[in-house]
């Protein structure tokens with residue numbers, strides 16, 4: 001079966017898709033987007049988290065055909081060119097990345113949280129990341145990263161609001 | 172393998188009638204796990220996510236018609252007031268990603284004894300609406316579950332909606348697991364108090380081949396509350412009544428030993444959850460009265 005959807009703002013098409021394969025498989029193996037990771041294939045670890053029509057989901061649990069015509073955003077779609085998203089920047093700065101396998105999923109989940117709630121409490125952060133497992137960091141640095149990202153995004157918003165020095169912002 | 176993607180309810184029913192072997196898929200949080208692990212290779216999938224009729228809910232004369240494709244995240248966001256028990260249970264399902272995709276209809280479709288939507292639906296005396304090209308029928312939820320992961324659904328039928336009476340009093344849900352997220356219930360319990368009809372509703376999860384009501388416990392408690400005049404006085408029921416209610420809930424279960432817990436532990440936990448949820452619900456009833464009075 002041929003399948004098309006919008007991925008990170010571009011229309012992408014894959015051929016010979018087996019209808020029962022997962023969106024994760026399509027992204028990684030057919031569209032060359034290895035950002036979302038395959039760890040458990042059963043919804044437990046969150047490393048395959050992507051946005052589907054604006055909502056974070058485990059792409060390992062979406063059948064390829066279900067994504068036909070839909071809007072997908074993966075971790076590759078968060079940066080603007082060379083400029084990292086504040087969440088990505090914060091993960092690097094806070095040392096929240098060790099082996100990095102869990103990172104793409106956590107970045108998407110944290111990105112979604114901060115879009116809904118720019119100033120989350122620690123309880124909110126833990127709740128939002130409850131579906132993402134990390135076997136390296138012990139989570140403390142990840143929580144630091146999300147707090148830092150909230151600060152960075154807050155500052156970015158403040159800059160955008162005041163206008164003049166928002167030199168890299170796009171309309 | 173094919174994937175059939177109807178966009179209307181009529182087309183979905185026609186597709187299921189033409190090929191009853193088609194496996195419906197909604198959020199995919201049960202179906203895709205089975206597919207990814209080669210536990211299931213259906214001849215085809217019937218994708219229900221494009222059928223708009225399934226994705227909505229409405230209220231008519233005090234009953235919520237909840238489309239089978241409404242997700243847990245939507246129940247939590249929209250129905251916390253009308254269906255507090257179901258919303259509470261929904262908050263305990265999986266993780267945000269799972270709640271964004273997983274649906275109440277899919278929970279019913281899987282008919283797992285551990286499904287978290289089931290106890291509150293039982294406690295609220297919900298009715299499942301199923302349909303085929305032959306017509307539709309309404310099945311009280313306690314008759315819907317017929318065995319471990321088995322339901323009253325015929326091969327050509329689909330679940331359209333579940334009709335849940337809106338809460339008229341406090342509802343509570345309690346679930347035992349090893350952590351707060353991502354757990355299949357060791358056992359779970361839902362309670363609904365209906366002060367206007369002076370009725371008690373219960374639902375027991377993960378403690379029998381099917382989710383079930385604790386009928387004797389419901390009748391005992393409703394009688395005891397009536398006899399002691401608790402519904403009028405709003406006084407807490409006596410400790411002995413609360414304890415007996417817990418015992419009867421535990422007796423209603425027929426649990427097994429498995430990897431998640433022993434039968435004894437499940438019975439014990441059910442009695443504790445029954446007592447706690449009753450106390451919480453009664454506190455809530457009194458608080459609501461105070462709010463009305465104040």
Ligand SMILES: Cc1cc2nc3c(=O)[nH]c(=O)nc-3n(C[C@H](O)[C@H](O)[C@H](O)COP(=O)(O)OP(=O)(O)OC[C@H]3O[C@@H](n4cnc5c(N)ncnc54)[C@H](O)[C@@H]3O)c2cc1C
Nearest residue numbers: 043197198199200201202264265274277278280286287330
């Ligand atoms: C990581 C993880 C954690 C989970 N945690 C929990 C939890 O805490 N509590 C819990 O209860 N469950 C949990 N589940 C199981 C699952 O998420 C739920 O059972 C969910 O409600 C299934 O809904 P769905 O829409 O994803 O169903 P699907 O997987 O799409 O379908 C499930 C079944 O229902 C059938 N079906 C779906 N819609 C219809 C319809 N309209 N008519 C007829 N049949 C239909 C399908 O054919 C299939 O047999 C978890 C799953 C995962 C992967």
Ligand code: FES
Nearest residue numbers: 041043046048060
């Ligand atoms: S790979 Fe999808 S949740 Fe683990």
Ligand code: FES
Nearest residue numbers: 099102134135136
């Ligand atoms: S950094 Fe290794 S799993 Fe999280």
